[in-house]
Amino acid sequence: MKVSKDLMAASSAPLVLAILAEGESYGYAIVRRVRELSDGEIEWTDGLLYPLLHRLEDAGHVESRWGQSDTGRRRRYYRLTAAGTAEITEQRRQWAAVAAALESAWDGVRQAITPLAPGAAP
């Protein structure tokens, strides 16, 4: 299974903000963390993460600074701002509303749709 492109686009900003809530991080580490969190189901086009990070910075949700990696490379680190923390709360509320609506809709038509996997349906 692969997560569809649209769903990935919608979830990328919330995921990045949530990962930065764990602490300051940089691009490649964020991509790795997404892979970990999604058990490899979410495969981003890595290059597109950076424009996204810059947009989040423009919106004031994250801030960045230039530092160095262990091997001495120039590396840009990002961390969450207070506005970003507030944004996470707002996004959680929205995603919970969407997820709840979908669950109820699918519950109502349980007979018509195939179960996810043997024994996996709640």
Added chain:
Amino acid sequence: MSPRHTPHTPDAGAAPAATSSTSVEAEIARWRSYVVARSSVTAADADELEDHLRGQIDDLTAAGLAQDEAFLVAIKRMGSQADVAREFARTHSRRLWRQLVLDGGESRPRGTAGPMLGFAVAAGLAVKLPWLAIDPERAPFDYLLTAMPLLLTVLAAFLWWRRSDSAATLATVGSVAAGLIALGVAYPFDDSSDTATLALLHGAIVMWLGVGIAYAAGDWRSRNARMDFIRFTGEWLIYMFLIATGGGVLMGVSLAVFEGLGLDPIVAITEWVLPLGVGGATVVAAWLVESKQEVLESIAPALTRIFAPVATLALVAMLGGAAVSGGFQDSRDVLIAVDLVLVVVLGLVLYSISAIEPSSPAGWTDRLQLALVVAALALDVVALVAMADRTFDGGLTPNRVATLGMNLVLLVNLTGTAWLYLQRLLRGTALTALLRWQTGYLPVFGAWAAVVVVALPPLFAFA
């Protein structure tokens, strides 16, 4: 788990800096040069992408891949360069044309020269027609307070037409202009009154922000649109200056030639060529800014680099002069001069922050800008101290209220600017905070100017 060679975590025991093989180094350098060649990707963006690429290669080689294999996988993961570059362009939409170039030019604003000339003629008439109705020699302010809003409305209409925007935007600008003209008619200004000069100058600021609404196609709340309008203002002024210089030389030469021919061209030139030319130039300059954007885009950073150090030196010399002479002597026109200095400094700051990539790290340009702003603030404090005991001796005059008010507006702006530059230098933050401060401050100028136009003349009995 992903079916590809994806280690979940970097191998803790792996040797660091594994990407040292020369052939892979050469590949990375070549990849980087392709990435930077895209106009929307800056060197700093490329640094960031390269760090990512090298991190990925290190991990993959640690997981057992050969270096060249690791390079290929890492490149593939990075995604198509066109996609990445387009996303970057969307992010730095400070420059709409870049996006248009990348997208193959669809939905380009209307821009042929023919209709532009039509608007230029209309702008010329906006200056000339009121001239026929109101004699500018007998009632200069009545004339100027009518012609200026009309002219800028035509300019706004030109921008509105290029953007194919809604009629509501044009109606907003039109009502601002109508309000200004109505004030000019309703207020009984004397020919030589100070309040009339002040109303004209501040009315121009209000009206120019009205042009900004048309420029932003109604989206005047957007920070990017405001920054673009600030940039537009600077570039428009440069083009106006160039056109005025060229036009002035041409008029002088024509004058000499016609006089040699035994004809007197002075009336034709001052009463027809000049007003029509000034009007037309406003539209032509706006058109040049928008269609020849690349030309000035490379000039603005150069101008900043030349004038920021020169202006800093000039300010330091002024401060030295103040120390030698013991402060300002005559307080009457000092504050106007200092206001002008602050405006110039603010202009240089705006030029500088509009020319620098917002995500770029703090550097010597920022130090210089901070020095410039601090020097200007110091000069302002010297002037205000000198005025403090003298200003109110002769009572409040409209000029004093207006200059003092504008001084405070600029003082607050530049103090905030200095503070944010300091933050940027100490904490290495991105330029975004400064951009937000300056674009957010724009309405303050408009609000103060509106107060001067509307409230000041009646308060001082149109003196």
